[in-house]
Amino acid sequence: MQKNAWMIRAGRGGIYSEDFEKGFAAVGWSQLGDLSQYSSTERLRDEYIKIYGNDKPSATANALAMILKFRDQIAAGDYIVSYNPETRSYLLGVDQGEYRYQPGTIGDYPNLRRVEWLGKVSRDQLPQQAKNSLGSTLTLFSLSQDTIEAFLTILEGRTLTPTAAEVAETDSAQLKDQTVAQSHELIKDKIAALLPEEMEELVAAILRAMGFNAKVSPKGPDRGVDVIASPDGLGLTQPRIKAEVKHRGGAMGAPAIRGFIGTLREGDSGLFVSTGGFSREARYEADRSTFPLTLVDLDDLADLIVSHYDNFDLEGRALVPLVRIYWPVD
Structure with a gap:
């Protein structure tokens, strides 16, 4: 059975990366409180708009989708990836199947999932296709099986082989954000290669x-x-x-x-x-x-x-x- 895979960012600039390493992945939206209290998407949406507003409906829709994915769609056994931009390394782990509301554990990110981390992979070890797929600026997004296979191949010491590119449909705004993020990482690659x-x-x-x-x-x-x-x-x-x-x-x-x-x-x-x-x-x-x-x-x-x-x-x-x-x- 094929597992799903998710990127969960550790705050802006990877500020909570060290906290994630203690066995967690987390997201913010702290003012919503315990996410399990919302019995319907409509209740969650109404409360979100009440707290955060709805000036940009597309941004609201994106946020709600990420919140629901974090609470409901991620399942035990799914692969979780997070990135520390300071060390240019990714954490790869396996979700333990439990959402919990636990304020004070990871900064102002009170919504947690338990993760068993398998190891770290340097960005420099990844093939270009995998680097490109990891460029979205979203807090949480799904990853292709090809990308996870690249992580597992590196962790297991096997030789990477080229795979066909995965084409994803996305709207113009998200594509622009992804392009900017990918550009940022590629510029960092250039800098890192300098003497x-x-x-x-x-x-x-x-x-x-x-x-x-x-x-x-x-x-x-x-x-x-x-x-x-x-x-x-x-x-x-x-x-x-x-x-x-x-x-x-x-x-x-x-x-x-x-x-x-x-x-x-x-x-x-x-x-x-x-x-x-x-x-x-x-x-x-x-x-x-x-x-x-x-x-x-x-x-x-x-x-x-x-x-x-x-x-x-x-x-x-x-x-x-x-x-x-x-x-x-x-």
Whole structure:
């Protein structure tokens, strides 16, 4: 018997990924309370509109469909997938067949399902077709058997073989969202493939595109500073930005952040870039810094590139070549 498969996102930016790993998958809509109290779709729809409004009927319909799928359609034995964008890894597990309302377990996501996780798969290991199928921005959506087979093949150490593409019907708005999400992930793939030295040049290019004079520090003992930027290029005017760039080094912890803060002086603003992401302790350390300090992970880098690409110089465009895609206006 063929099992169904579902992607369930762990909050924006995968904020609840670590909580999911404890044996759960969860969704929000916390103001609805216990979803099992709604005996009919009509009751659920009326309460949803009462709480969240109905300015966009199509968005309301999508939300209700996801809520009902989470509560009723996912069944014991179904495959569950979730994604952590900081580590660029997917969790694959098996649903244990139980919806529960349990506030306080996973942030503001009180609606839970028990999941037995089978293992993790790096996005870089997946074939392109599987990457494309995982690009939707929806909180919950179904996955093809081909995609799950790719996950299982990798986890079991077998060799991947090409499969025929699955064509799904979708409306224009959903297709646009999916295309944007896929584009975002493909840009992250390009960034992840850069060498560490190229990553430093990319950060400098982004800062130049934002209007700063930025340059990579000379090779040698940089005392934790890889890129220096300021309005005048001399560091005599503020904001004076010092950036540390870590690539392919895994998630940065609190000691790395404390060490970088130690290089900052009065008038400095800090930028710490880590394509491997940051631990919770690292983010806490940054929040309590007495210097202005911003942490940038791989997702943030992709967003910055897209936002400022029109102003990229030739050096920046050579590192991450992109082409503009036009979409019809509704």
